[in-house]
Amino acid sequence: MKILLSWLKDYIDIQETPEKIAEALNMTGLEVEEIIQPGKNLDQIVVGKILSRDPHPDADKLSLCSVDVNRGQPLQIVCGASNMKAGDKVPVALIGAKLPGGFEISRAKIRGVESFGMMCSKKELGLSEDHGGLYILEEQTPIGENIVKALDLDDVVFDISITPNRGDALSHLGIARELSAIFNLPLHRNPLGDEEGDDHVENHISVEIEDTTHCPRYGARVIHGITVGPSPDWLKDRLEKVGLRSINNVVDITNYIMLDIGHPMHAFDLSKIAGNGILVRNARKDEKIITLDNIEHPLDSSMLVIADNSKPLALAGVMGGLLSSVSEKTTSVMLEAAFFNPTTVRKTAKRLGMMSDSSYRFERGTNIDNVPIALNEAARLLRQIAGGRPVKGVADCYPK
Numbered sequence: 001m002k003i004l005l006s007w008l009k010d011y012i013d014i015q016e017t018p019e020k021i022a023e024a025l026n027m028t029g030l031e032v033e034e035i036i037q038p039g040k041n042l043d044q045i046v047v048g049k050i051l052s053r054d055p056h057p058d059a060d061k062l063s064l065c066s067v068d069v070n071r072g073q074p075l076q077i078v079c080g081a082s083n084m085k086a087g088d089k090v091p092v093a094l095i096g097a098k099l100p101g102g103f104e105i106s107r108a109k110i111r112g113v114e115s116f117g118m119m120c121s122k123k124e125l126g127l128s129e130d131h132g133g134l135y136i137l138e139e140q141t142p143i144g145e146n147i148v149k150a151l152d153l154d155d156v157v158f159d160i161s162i163t164p165n166r167g168d169a170l171s172h173l174g175i176a177r178e179l180s181a182i183f184n185l186p187l188h189r190n191p192l193g194d195e196e197g198d199d200h201v202e203n204h205i206s207v208e209i210e211d212t213t214h215c216p217r218y219g220a221r222v223i224h225g226i227t228v229g230p231s232p233d234w235l236k237d238r239l240e241k242v243g244l245r246s247i248n249n250v251v252d253i254t255n256y257i258m259l260d261i262g263h264p265m266h267a268f269d270l271s272k273i274a275g276n277g278i279l280v281r282n283a284r285k286d287e288k289i290i291t292l293d294n295i296e297h298p299l300d301s302s303m304l305v306i307a308d309n310s311k312p313l314a315l316a317g318v319m320g321g322l323l324s325s326v327s328e329k330t331t332s333v334m335l336e337a338a339f340f341n342p343t344t345v346r347k348t349a350k351r352l353g354m355m356s357d358s359s360y361r362f363e364r365g366t367n368i369d370n371v372p373i374a375l376n377e378a379a380r381l382l383r384q385i386a387g388g389r390p391v392k393g394v395a396d397c398y399p400k
Contacts, residue, residue, distance in 0.1 A: 002036075002242040003175050005156035007260075011176035012185045018156045024182045030169060031161040038127060038241070039153030041098060044105075047137060047145045048075070048092035048119065050084055059111045067092055067119065070144025078108075078115040083133030090134045091120040091147045100126030127153075128240055138233065157241060167364030171262030192373045194380060197390035198224075205273070205334055207397040210281040214304045215316060218280050218338040219371040220395040221379050222270060223388040226250065228328050232385060250326045250333060253381045255357075263337055263370040264358035265378060266306075266314060270332040272324040275309040280316065280338075280397075287312055291319045291354070303348045304340065317345035317362040318354055333382070337374040339366060372396060 005021070008014060014021065022032035048067040051074055056062035063082075066074045069092050077092070084090060094117050097105045108115050118124075123131040125147070141150050148154055160175070168174050173189075180187040204222040209215050228248050230236075235256060236246040242259060246252050254265040270276070283299035289312045290296045297315070299305065304316035313324040317340035326333060345362040349355055372394050382388035 001160050001162055001170060003158045003160055003172060004238065004241055005158070007172045007238060008176045008179065011173060011188055012180050012183075013188075014179055014183065014185060016183065018158070021179065022158060024179065025158070025160065025175070028178055028182070029163065030166065030175075030178070032158050033161050034159040036157040036159060038155065038157065039148035039151075041100060042125065042148050042153065043146070044094045044097035045091050045099075045120065045125070045147040046070075046094065047089055047141050047143055047147060047150050048117075049143050050086050050088050050090065050119075052086050053084065056111060056113060058113070062111065064113060065119070067117070068143055069094070069117075075116045076114060077117050077119055078110040078113055079119050079134070081119065081121070081134045084119070084136065088134075089137040089139065089141050089143070091125060091137070093118045093120055093124075099124055127151075128245075130245075152237065155241065162364075164364055167361060167366065168262070170361050170364065171258070171260060173261045192376060194376050195221075195372075195393050197379070197392035199391050201391050201393040201395045204276060204391050205270070205395050206277045207395045208277070208279050209397050209399065210279060211304075212399050214282070214341045214344045215280045216339050216341075217368050217371050217396070217398040218278070218336070219375050219397070220278060220337075221335045221375040221393075222332065222391040222395075223335065223379055223382045223386075224270075224332045224391065226331060226333060226382055226386040226388040228326060228330050228386065235385070248326070248328070249386045250330070250382065253378050253385065254335070256381070257374050257378050258357060258361065261370055261374060261377070262361060263366055263374040264317070264361050265374055266320050266336040266358075267326050268313060268320070268324045268334045268336065269326050269330045270334045271330075273308045273313065273334060274311070277309055278313075278334075278336075278395075279307045279309070281305060281307055283312060289315060290322045291315065292322055292325055293319070294322060297352050297354075303351070304344050306336065315348060315352070315354075316340050318349050318352070318359045319356050333388075335375055335378050335382075337371045337378075339368040339371060371398075 051066040231252040305312040306314040349359040379390040
């Protein structure tokens with residue numbers, strides 16, 4: 001599991017060196033396998049603006065670009081990518097720069113044309129596995145600025161191995177709590193009880209649990225008026241630095257909550273829930289579900305599902321269903337946060353040959369008290385990021 005030092009500082013004001021933090025975590029039984037500093041070897045990589053893009057005179061798949069890096073005359077750079085245009089800003093590795101992996105940039109002649117640098121993809125910078133083209137930067141990024149400063153790469157990532165009995169440590173809050181105790185630092189948390197909104201949730205969704213042994217608690221919140229689209233840079237940045245690909249603002253928020261406080265969530269398109277009612281039950285004979293990975297799974301009565309009045313919508317604690325998933329046309333969502341029995345989740349995931357970030361956490365045990373906290377925080381972010389209008393209250397089915 002990857003943990004960002006800057007994210008930990010949302011909770012604790014820690015000033016120790018990365019090495020001392022790693023040593024302290026190792027003493028608690030956690031294992032820091034690696035300390036990653038993404039910007040450590042990116043000294044001679046700067047922001048460049050493409051002034052022109054022309055065909056290479058002797059290669060159909062290459063382009064000849066003039067790039068301003070705020071170093072006097074623009075650089076002539078030969079490039080094999082195709083996703084850029086004049087006016088785009090991109091990372092430029094100057095002559096002498098060493099990319100992750102040890103590749104050194106030098107003056108080169110490519111098919112008879114000299115090239116004085118290299119425009120880079122995210123993969124070439126060691127930031128992700130995305131090699132689909134150049135990394136197109138935000139329009140306001142200053143030309144010539146070092147890429148470490150421009151992308152806020154002066155961060156530290158701890159890659160931590162978590163033992164099966166430490167489900168409480170599978171989040172930034174969990175690690176921050178650990179460090180708070182070790183270094184005697186106050187743990188800061190924002191108010192977590194905001195259930196305000198329009199109308200009341202009872203008029204929009206109902207929740208029933210058929211077997212509380214497998215699901216002791218299930219909560220839901222409804223948000224209307226959302227606009228599904230790209231996430232803001234700060235959210236994309238945090239997810240990508242810990243190894244998750246940004247999908248859209250709604251899905252990214254549920255993933256963010258999971259990484260932040262350790263509680264998996266799921267978002268359903270409210271319009272695809274028949275009867276506006278949720279029933280947590282065991283699968284019935286001959287039922288099937290197509291999960292988000294577009295694979296159809298036959299179900300049996302040992303498996304717990306989230307269903308409406310006509311069909312399964314999700315495999316509880318494992319993965320959502322494709323038919324109720326959020327799309328670019330979604331305007332209203334139902335957020336799910338629940339506590340599922342770890343054994344039930346583990347058996348379903350193993351039987352179907354599936355493992356997800358959600359099942360990984362549910363199998364190790366989550367905090368049942370986080371159900372309303374996760375829902376309220378996700379509702380706040382949907383209002384802030386997606387323009388949503390939360391409905392007042394949580395549909396909290398918790399038979400104690």
